Amino acid sequence: MKFSKKHIILVVLIAFNGFACKVNYSFTGASIPEDVKTVSVKTFENFAPLTNPNYPQLFTEALKDIFLSQTNLSLISTNGDLQFEGSVTDYKITSVAIQGNETAALNRLSITINAKFTNTKDKIQSYESKFTRFADFSSSSSLSSVEDELMKEINTQITQDIFNQAVSNW
Numbered sequence: 001m002k003f004s005k006k007h008i009i010l011v012v013l014i015a016f017n018g019f020a021c022k023v024n025y026s027f028t029g030a031s032i033p034e035d036v037k038t039v040s041v042k043t044f045e046n047f048a049p050l051t052n053p054n055y056p057q058l059f060t061e062a063l064k065d066i067f068l069s070q071t072n073l074s075l076i077s078t079n080g081d082l083q084f085e086g087s088v089t090d091y092k093i094t095s096v097a098i099q100g101n102e103t104a105a106l107n108r109l110s111i112t113i114n115a116k117f118t119n120t121k122d123k124i125q126s127y128e129s130k131f132t133r134f135a136d137f138s139s140s141s142s143l144s145s146v147e148d149e150l151m152k153e154i155n156t157q158i159t160q161d162i163f164n165q166a167v168s169n170w
Contacts, residue, residue: 030071030167036121039064039073040080044087044113051091055151059088059113062155066163079120082166086115089130093143096136103139109150110134113158117166127165133157 041064046056063084067073073082090112095104112132119125135150137143 030163032071032073032167033121036081036119037074038076038080039067039071039082040076040078040084041067042078042083042085044085047087047089048091048112051088052147052151055091055111056088058151059155059158062152062159063162066159070163071167081120083118083120084115084162084166086113088112089114090132095139105139106136107139107143108134108136109143109147109154111151111154111158113162115162117162119166125166129165131158131161133161 041060043060044056044063046053064075067082068075073080088111090110092110094108094110096106096108098104110132111134112130114128114130116128117126133154135153137146137150
């Protein structure tokens with residue numbers, strides 16, 4: 001098979017283009033450019049009227065953990081290539097699954113986080129968004145007996161949402 005000069009030039013251009021725009025992919029769906037090396041997460045503030053006083057710190061640590069476990073980025077205290085900050089804006093308990101006798105079979109803990117993401121290498125990827133998730137628990141259980149597990153479950157969901165929006169390019 002004989003290749004023309006145009007075919008050879010096209011192959012060379014494609015090869016150089018592939019080397020110039022290198023992106024790292026992972027099994028988590030993250031696509032992080034090679035020049036992004038660090039991530040920083042400021043402690044999230046509490047602006048919710050009622051909340052567990054430990055929750056903002058627990059959430060901040062959960063967000064750091066997802067980046068440490070699902071990427072090769074180094075965590076630094078400030079001025080990372082990827083930067084996160086934000087606040088807890090809502091933390092509430094509501095009744096759900098009302099039964100015939102007008103009592104709730106389930107209660108729901110809902111948490112809303114306002115997250116600001118800054119990508120210093122690609123400003124177009126930056127965002128500020130609200131993320132809300134919830135977990136249900138039996139009305140026969142007290143909040144204090146299940147709150148730690150509910151916060152952990154909700155943190156897993158919200159941090160994955162924030163992670164996906166920041167580095168999965170969906």
